[in-house]
Amino acid sequence: MKIGFIIIALAILFSLNSYVILRGWQALPSVYNVRQAYLITTILLFLALMGSMIFGNAMPQLVAKTVSFIGFSYIVVFIYLFLSFLIVDIVRIANYFIHFLPAGMATFRLWTMIITLAVTGIAMIIGNYKFNHPSVVTLNLTTDHPTQHKKLKIVAASDIHLGISIDKKRLQSYVKLINDQHPDIVLLAGDVSDRSMIPVVKQNMAEEFRAIKAPLGVYAINGNHEHYAETSNATANYLKDAGIIDLRDSVCLVDSSFYVIGRDDRSNANRKSLKELVNGLDANYPRILMDHQPFKLEEAEQNGIDLQISGHTHNGQFFPGNLLVKRMYEKGYGYIKKGKTNYYISSGLGIWGPQYRIGTQSEIVVINLKY
Numbered sequence: 001m002k003i004g005f006i007i008i009a010l011a012i013l014f015s016l017n018s019y020v021i022l023r024g025w026q027a028l029p030s031v032y033n034v035r036q037a038y039l040i041t042t043i044l045l046f047l048a049l050m051g052s053m054i055f056g057n058a059m060p061q062l063v064a065k066t067v068s069f070i071g072f073s074y075i076v077v078f079i080y081l082f083l084s085f086l087i088v089d090i091v092r093i094a095n096y097f098i099h100f101l102p103a104g105m106a107t108f109r110l111w112t113m114i115i116t117l118a119v120t121g122i123a124m125i126i127g128n129y130k131f132n133h134p135s136v137v138t139l140n141l142t143t144d145h146p147t148q149h150k151k152l153k154i155v156a157a158s159d160i161h162l163g164i165s166i167d168k169k170r171l172q173s174y175v176k177l178i179n180d181q182h183p184d185i186v187l188l189a190g191d192v193s194d195r196s197m198i199p200v201v202k203q204n205m206a207e208e209f210r211a212i213k214a215p216l217g218v219y220a221i222n223g224n225h226e227h228y229a230e231t232s233n234a235t236a237n238y239l240k241d242a243g244i245i246d247l248r249d250s251v252c253l254v255d256s257s258f259y260v261i262g263r264d265d266r267s268n269a270n271r272k273s274l275k276e277l278v279n280g281l282d283a284n285y286p287r288i289l290m291d292h293q294p295f296k297l298e299e300a301e302q303n304g305i306d307l308q309i310s311g312h313t314h315n316g317q318f319f320p321g322n323l324l325v326k327r328m329y330e331k332g333y334g335y336i337k338k339g340k341t342n343y344y345i346s347s348g349l350g351i352w353g354p355q356y357r358i359g360t361q362s363e364i365v366v367i368n369l370k371y
Contacts, residue, residue, distance in 0.1 A: 010050075013049075016078065016079070016082050017042070017046050017078055019082060019085065020042065020078045020081045020082050020085065021038075021039060021042050021043075023081075023085040023088075023089075023109065024038050024042070024081065024085075024113060025038065025039060026109065027085075027109040027110045027112075027113045028110065028113075029110075042074075042078070045070065045071065045074035045077075045078075046071075046074065046078075047071075048067050048070045048071035048074065049071030049072060049074055049075065050071070051067055051071065052064065052067045052068035052071045052072070052164070053071070056068060056164045056199075057164075057196055057198045057199060061164070061167070061199070061202070061203070064164045064199075065164055065165060065167060068164050068165050069165065069355065072165070072353040072354040072355070073124070073354055073355075073356075075353060075354050076120065076124055076127075076318060076354045076356055076358075077117070077120055077124075080116055080119075080120045081113065081116055081117070081120075083320075084112050084113065084116040085109070085112075085113075087112075088108060088109050088112050091108075092108070092109075123356075123358050124356050124358070126358070127318060127356030127357050127358040128355055128356050130356075130357035130358075130360075130361055130362065131351060131355045131356055131357045131362050132355075133362075134174075134177060134349055134361070134362040134363055134364060135361045135362065135363040135364075136177070136181065136363065136364055136365075136366060137344075137346075137363050137364070137365045137366065138365075138366045138367075138368070139335060139342075139344060139365065139366070139367045139368070140368045140370075141307065141342050141367060141368070141369050141370070142369070142370040142371070143286045143306040143307075143340075143369065143370070143371040144306070144340045145284060145285070145286050145306065145371060146284055147370075147371065148257055148371055150257060150370070150371055151368065151369070151370055151371075152184050152185065152216075152258065152367075152368075152369040152370075152371065153181070153182065153183050153184045153185075153366065153367075153368055153369075154183065154184070154185055154186075154187060154288070154365075154366070154367040154368075154369060155178050155181050155183035155185075155186050155187070155214070155364055155365070155366055155367075156186075156187040156188075156189055156309045156344070156346065156364065156365045156367065157174070157178065157186070157187075157188055157189070157346070157348075157349040157364045157365075158188070158189035158190055158191060158223070158292065158309070158310070158311025158312070158346045158348050158349065159190070159191040159223065159311045159312065159314060159346070159347075159348030159349060159350055159351070159352070160174065160188070160191065160192050160193075160348075160349050160350040161191055161192075161193070161194040161225065161348075161350040161351060161352050162192060162193050162194060162199075162200050162205060162350070163193060163194035163195060163196065163199045163200065164194075164199050165194070165353075165355065166194065166350045166351070167199070167203060168203040168204070168205050168207075168208065170350075171205055171208045172208055174208075174349060174350075174364075175208045175209075175211050175212055177364060178212060178364060179211070179212065179213050181364070181366050182213075183213075183214045183366070184214065184215060184216050185214050185215075185216040185217060185218075185219070185254065185260075186212055186214040186217075186218040186219070187218075187219050187220075187260070187288070187290055187309055188218065188219065188220035188221070188239075188244070189221060189223075189290045189291075189292055189309045189310060189311045189346065190220075190221050190222055190223025190224070190225075190226070190265060190290070190292030190293075190311055190312065191223030191224065191225040191226070191292065191311065191312065191348070191350075191352075192220055192223070192226070192235055192239065193225060193226055193229055193234075193235045194225055194352065195225060195228045195229060196228075196229060196230065197229050197230060197234045197235060197238055198230075200235075200238065201238065205242075206238065206241060206242035209239065209242035209243065209244055210242055210243050216254055216255055217245055217254070218243070218244045218245065219244070219245045219247045219252065219260055219262065219290070220236070220239050220244045220245070220246060220247065220262075221246075221247050221248055221262040221263060221264065221265070221290045221291075221292060222235065222236065222248050222264050222265045222267075222268075222292065223265050223292040223293075223311065223312060224265050224266075224267045224292065224293065224312065225352075226265065227265060227267040227268070232268070236248060246262075247260060247261070247262025247290065248262055248263070248264040248271075249262070249263060249264045249271055249272045249277065250262055250277075251277055251278075251281065253285070257285060257286075257371075258285050258286040258287070258288060258371060259281055259285055259286070259287045259288065260288050260290070261274075261277050261278065261287060261288065261289045261290070261305070262289075262290045263277065263289070263290065263291045263292075265292045265293065266292075266293050266295065274289070274291075274299045274300065274303045274305075275303055278303045278304065278305075283304065286306045286307070286369075286371045287303075287304060287305045287306050287307075288305075288306065288307045288308075288309070288369075289305045289307065289308045289309070290308075290309050290310075291308060291309075291310055292310060292311055292312050293310065293312045294308075294310040294311075294312065294313065294329055294330075294331060294332070294343070294345045295329075297330055297331065297336075297338060297341075297343060298338065300338075300341050300343070301338045301339045301340070301341040304340075305341050306340070306341065306342065306371075307341070307342045307343075307344075307367070307369065308341060308342070308343045308344075309343075309344055309346070309365075309367075310343070310344070310345045310346070311345065311346045311347075311348050312345075313325045313328075313329060313332045313333060313345060313347070314347055314348045314351065314352070314360065315332060315333035315347035315348075315360040315361075316332075316359070316360060317351060317352070317353075317354070317356075317357070317360060318354065318356055318357065318358035318359060318360065319358050319359035319360075320359075321360075322359050322360055329345075331343060331345055332345060333345050333346075333347050333360075344365055344367070346363060346364075346365055347360050347361055347362070347363055348362065348363070349362055349363065349364055350362070
């Protein structure tokens with residue numbers, strides 16, 4: 001299944017890039033070898049993208065990180081070029097039948113390309129700044145359980161995507177951001193690793209995980225990307241050795257006063273149902289659930305969950321992806337309450353691929369929970 005998915009993804013990527021190359025070639029003037037330079041540049045950038053994805057683990061860390069940044073940055077450029085060329089083609093087709101464009105619009109595609117590249121460049125500068133400066137989202141919540149007159153400060157982070165691009169140095173900054181919030185407990189809601197654990201192990205990122213300060217512990221679950229690693233247990237085993245509590249399809253009673261429930265990712269077709277996980281739990285204690293992908297939110301409400309923390313969506317990562325996420329999920333980003341259950345779907349602390357937040361943000365969430 002993994003091989004089939006990779007083949008389909010590469011075929012789509014190649015097709016989109018071919019369309020962009022063709023339309024760019026047609027838009028650019030034929031003088032001064034401009035077309036040839038464009039063709040060579042786009043091919044080299046596409047090869048950088050493919051090379052970082054396929055051979056990144058075999059490269060020296062600095063080389064892999066540089067090639068990865070360049071290659072993944074190209075994804076943003078060619079997606080926006082693809083959209084602009086597609087819009088131009090739609091307009092030109094409509095104009096063929098309706099004739100609403102003024103005469104002398106032969107350079108319409110060229111100027112659209114130039115404007116798109118200029119706007120994309122500005123958006124990428126701002127987007128990279130936003131990625132490098134994560135936000136802290138704060139929620140103040142109260143459970144509907146019989147009160148214990150207690151307060152709990154949760155720091156939750158999802159979608160860190162540790163690997164070649166998001167390296168040890170960046171993880172150090174993430175740990176500092178988490179510790180600066182002075183949490184009682186830290187919850188890592190999936191996709192801690194990006195794909196392979198090789199760069200994580202090589203850089204000894206366990207040191208940073210051990211530096212997280214949370215008196216009630218640090219808990220983690222699998223996301224879908226943990227299932228892309230060498231084995232589905234690779235990330236969990238590494239985190240356990242670093243002092244992180246693995247909560248895949250398991251429950252922990254914390255501080256003798258509340259439950260933290262962790263589900264394996266829905267990539268595992270054999271994961272336990274939420275009903276199985278909560279069976280036999282004391283109904284007087286609050287229930288905090290980590291479930292990486294925010295599907296079937298009603299299950300948490302039906303099983304007496306007080307707070308569900310999810311991620312996965314990245315809120316689309318960059319525009320217009322956030323618009324697609326809104327269509328795909330009941331709640332693709334942010335806070336919602338259904339019945340007595342509170343939900344927060346995070347846009348993620350790290351990111352997959354292009355290190356840009358255009359119309360979205362990198363974040364951790366601080367939840368002050370009264371119970």
